[in-house]
Amino acid sequence: MARELTIRILRYNPQDAVNGNNLRPRFQEYKIEETPSMTIYLALTKIRETQDAGLAFDFVCRAGICGSCAMMINGRPKLACRCLTKDLPEEIVLLPLPAFKLIKDLSVNTGVWMDEMSKRVESWIHTSTQTDIAQIEEPIEPEVADAVFELDRCIECGICVAGCGTKLINEDFVGAVGLNRVARFECDPHDDRTADDFYELVGDDNGIFGCMTLLACEDTCPKHLPLQNKIAYMRRKLATVKGS
Numbered sequence: 001m002a003r004e005l006t007i008r009i010l011r012y013n014p015q016d017a018v019n020g021n022n023l024r025p026r027f028q029e030y031k032i033e034e035t036p037s038m039t040i041y042l043a044l045t046k047i048r049e050t051q052d053a054g055l056a057f058d059f060v061c062r063a064g065i066c067g068s069c070a071m072m073i074n075g076r077p078k079l080a081c082r083c084l085t086k087d088l089p090e091e092i093v094l095l096p097l098p099a100f101k102l103i104k105d106l107s108v109n110t111g112v113w114m115d116e117m118s119k120r121v122e123s124w125i126h127t128s129t130q131t132d133i134a135q136i137e138e139p140i141e142p143e144v145a146d147a148v149f150e151l152d153r154c155i156e157c158g159i160c161v162a163g164c165g166t167k168l169i170n171e172d173f174v175g176a177v178g179l180n181r182v183a184r185f186e187c188d189p190h191d192d193r194t195a196d197d198f199y200e201l202v203g204d205d206n207g208i209f210g211c212m213t214l215l216a217c218e219d220t221c222p223k224h225l226p227l228q229n230k231i232a233y234m235r236r237k238l239a240t241v242k243g244s
């Protein structure tokens with residue numbers, strides 16, 4: 001027999017205060033019948049189609065690729081489109097991701113945060129080599145390309161940021177996603193930057209030395225990136241920089 005799910009969702013629109021409406025954040029409860037292979041994304045879509053057209057949440061790909069649908073599901077940050085309701089109890093509580101600007105209900109603006117992080121760690125290839133687009137790209141060893149690709153799989157979902165105790169204490173912490181980005185360019189032979197250059201970007205308590213190794217980033221990352229390995233590697237590397 002199909003279960004009846006009770007889904008409690010935090011409802012709040014920051015624009016209400018701007019518009020003079022005195023609506024405070026509140027929980028709203030919905031009941032729906034569980035269907036086979038139902039995900040939280042599908043449950044939310046059903047609620048929006050049949051009960052509450054005003055409910056806000058984000059999605060694009062519905063396949064764990066775009067990173068848009070991350071939210072707190074029974075206290076843990078997860079992708080709604082990859083989270084099966086059969087793995088959850090009948091009572092489900094949904095909150096927006098902390099650490100990001102709330103747009104409405106379960107929708108947060110991770111894009112602005114990720115953009116600022118990308119600028120902060122200078123997330124682009126730094127090279128003095130003049131690129132000639134008429135030439136075939138300089139080949140690199142397959143195992144090196146694999147190492148870069150492994151770290152490039154990040155979908156910028158924000159889950160490692162939302163789950164990070166350091167980030168919740170220190171608003172300026174660049175997060176595992178930012179440190180992973182640094183590690184990605186550090187292992188890319190196309191990038192000329194040295195350890196000193198990376199130290200300039202993240203060699204402080206808001207960067208590589210701020211991580212308290214709480215491990216939540218790696219526990220929750222839906223792409224299973226080797227975040228703690230890479231953070232430890234970069235910390236050892238930058239700790240040897242002269243003057244650090």
Ligand code: SF4
Pocket residue numbers: 153154155156157158159160161176177180217220221222223224225227
């Ligand atoms: S490192 Fe993992 S959890 Fe963090 S933003 Fe990238 S994919 Fe999401």
Ligand code: FES
Pocket residue numbers: 058059060061062063064065066067068069070079080081082
């Ligand atoms: S909708 Fe793209 S990751 Fe969930």
